[in-house]
Amino acid sequence: MELFEKTLKRTPIYQGSIIDLEVHDVALPDGKESKRELIFHNGAVAVCAITPESEVIFVKQFRKPAEKPLLEIPAGKLEKGEEREAAAKRELEEETGYIAENLELIAEMYGSPGYSNEKVTIYLAKDLKTGEMHLDEDEFINLVTYSLEELKQLLDDNEVEDAKTIIAIQHLLLNYNHFK
Template identity: 40%
Template sequence: MSESKSVSTDPSRADFGAAVDDMRDSVAAFTYDGDRSTQDHLSGAPERRGLVLGDQDPRDAALAEKVLSEDLAWTGRIFNVDRLRVELPDGRSATRDVVRHPGAVAIVALTDEGRICLVRQYRTAIGRVTVEIPAGKLEPGEDPLECAGRELLEETGMRAEKIAFLTTIATSDGFCDELIHLYMATGLTFSQSSPDADEFINVDLVNVGELIDAVLDGRIEDAKTVVGALLCDAIARRLADESSK
């Protein structure tokens, strides 16, 4: 009768070595692709000109990267991470790790008394409470305008008589495709909030001028809130200029 042999499932030294090599390759791909000693191109020389938006300058075509392959690297509850292999303008290839996000909305909610609605929420990623304008993720196929009204009500309990589109921002387009659509909400009435099960929020109504001062002093770090506050300031100044004419 032959003796049965046990098979070890513990990782071997070779397994550890392969894992370390893979981690090194991933770090190298994320930080820089290829040998910098072969880099021989320069940025375009500065030109004194009017504003030309992206992809509207004929020279922009020479900056484009061609996607050669795209693989799903990680799947999460809110976003996914894809790893892309691209061809650079000079023909070399590079790796791009891209966070795929469904998009979001943020709401500049103003009361008739000139106060802005802000939410206080603990953000685990940076380990502290932040002060932000209300915001939330788009559901698949959801209209951003409808999402704005829904998120405002859920997070703050406020209903808006009017909601108007302000702008769209790319939050960190170096590695993420998230777009946040900003809206202004007015004619507010308080109903009842209904935050998500894992959301714990306090709500403040703050003078708009105080928020703008905090942004200009560097005391507000949330990007969508910075943009929203500066938009409020810019709109107010334009309206004041027009009324004075």
């Protein structure tokens, strides 16, 4: 069976500055019809950054959907037409004050593909230089660093609930023998 859903009708519900919402009438692979409620997002980037002191940089910020502060790697949305790597470097400096000359791709992921097209590209940054933080007017964060040795305990204690951050930590745990 071919796994494809043909869009028969698109009904825009909301157009915002970050997301657009639509309801699609679709033809299913078996010929029946159904509806899909969809969120369209320009995409995002995230950076797992390791300081010269071998500490991983995290941001802690209040997340309204979770109704609590979450511990995350620095991340942000793509601007229209922006290249992912350039966006990652920009977000890292804006949120942490660190500059990354080179980034290594860790993964690209869809966080919730059942209803959203948001793709997050996760990078690793080492050999950082000091720059200047430039937080958005409505952005309030605390910077937190953890040694590479502390990362497994963060996961074991369920201190990290953000998917992109869990992926980045697991990448480090699997690929860097000096702190296993």
